[in-house]
Amino acid sequence: MSRFATGVTVLTVGGEHLHAMTANAFSSVSLDPPSVLCSVGHSAVMHGALTSAGRFAVNILGVPQEGLARHFADKSRTLGAAQFDGVPWRSGEHTGAPLLAGSVAWLECELTDSHVFGDHTIFIGTVLAAGRGDHEDGLLFVNGRFGRADAAAG
Numbered sequence: 001m002s003r004f005a006t007g008v009t010v011l012t013v014g015g016e017h018l019h020a021m022t023a024n025a026f027s028s029v030s031l032d033p034p035s036v037l038c039s040v041g042h043s044a045v046m047h048g049a050l051t052s053a054g055r056f057a058v059n060i061l062g063v064p065q066e067g068l069a070r071h072f073a074d075k076s077r078t079l080g081a082a083q084f085d086g087v088p089w090r091s092g093e094h095t096g097a098p099l100l101a102g103s104v105a106w107l108e109c110e111l112t113d114s115h116v117f118g119d120h121t122i123f124i125g126t127v128l129a130a131g132r133g134d135h136e137d138g139l140l141f142v143n144g145r146f147g148r149a150d151a152a153a154g
Contacts, residue, residue, distance in 0.1 A: 005142035008069050010059040010103075011038055012089075013049045014096030018081050021046040022073035024141050025120075026058060034127040036107060039120045045079060050111065050123060057097035058125075060105040062135035063148045068100060069139060094128040104139075105132040 006024040013019050023046075025039035036058060040047045050056050061069055068087065077083050088101035094108040109125030140147045 002143055005140050005147075008061045008065075008139040008141050008146070009038070010061060010068060010072050010100060011040070011046060011050070012057045012059060012098040012100070013046070013053040013055070014057075014091060014098060015053060017049040017053045018084070018098070019045055019049040019079065020072045020083060020098060022069045029124060034130075035112065035124055036109060036127060037122055037124045039122050041120050042116075043119075047121060051114075051121075053095075053097075054111045055095035055097065055128075056109055056111065056123075056125060057092050057095055057099055058107040058109065059098075059100040059103040060107075061100075061139040062102060062104040062133065063137040063139050064135065065100070065102055065139060066146045069141075069146065092129070099131075102135060103133050104135050104137075105130065 009023050009026045011021050011023050027037050029035040029037050089098040092099050092108045099106045107127050108129040112126045113124040115122045137148050
């Protein structure tokens, strides 16, 4: 599966469950109703946070945000509000989840379904709000490395 190029996202949950996690197991599910899915391992802190909160945000990262992708993928980072120290963000109007500054796009979602399979749960969220940033080049992950769309196409 490392040969399959994916976009890179950071899933976030706000409120008392404030948490973030880098994820590339993300996809659009439906346009009507607008919905997306993400797959989260049962042992991940995000699994419990997302289940408890019932709402989340998806931040679609741009090329300049590789450092954020690495930060929120680091299992040794400090958790809770401290993991956002030095990270510019604002609270989502509909979810309270962090919307990361500089993202290519973001989605605020309400958890509407989940399916347990193997060691992961597939969470389906109905999109409550969406927006796009100024940056156009999305961050990719393929062959164990970060890249950009134009480099992958060339």
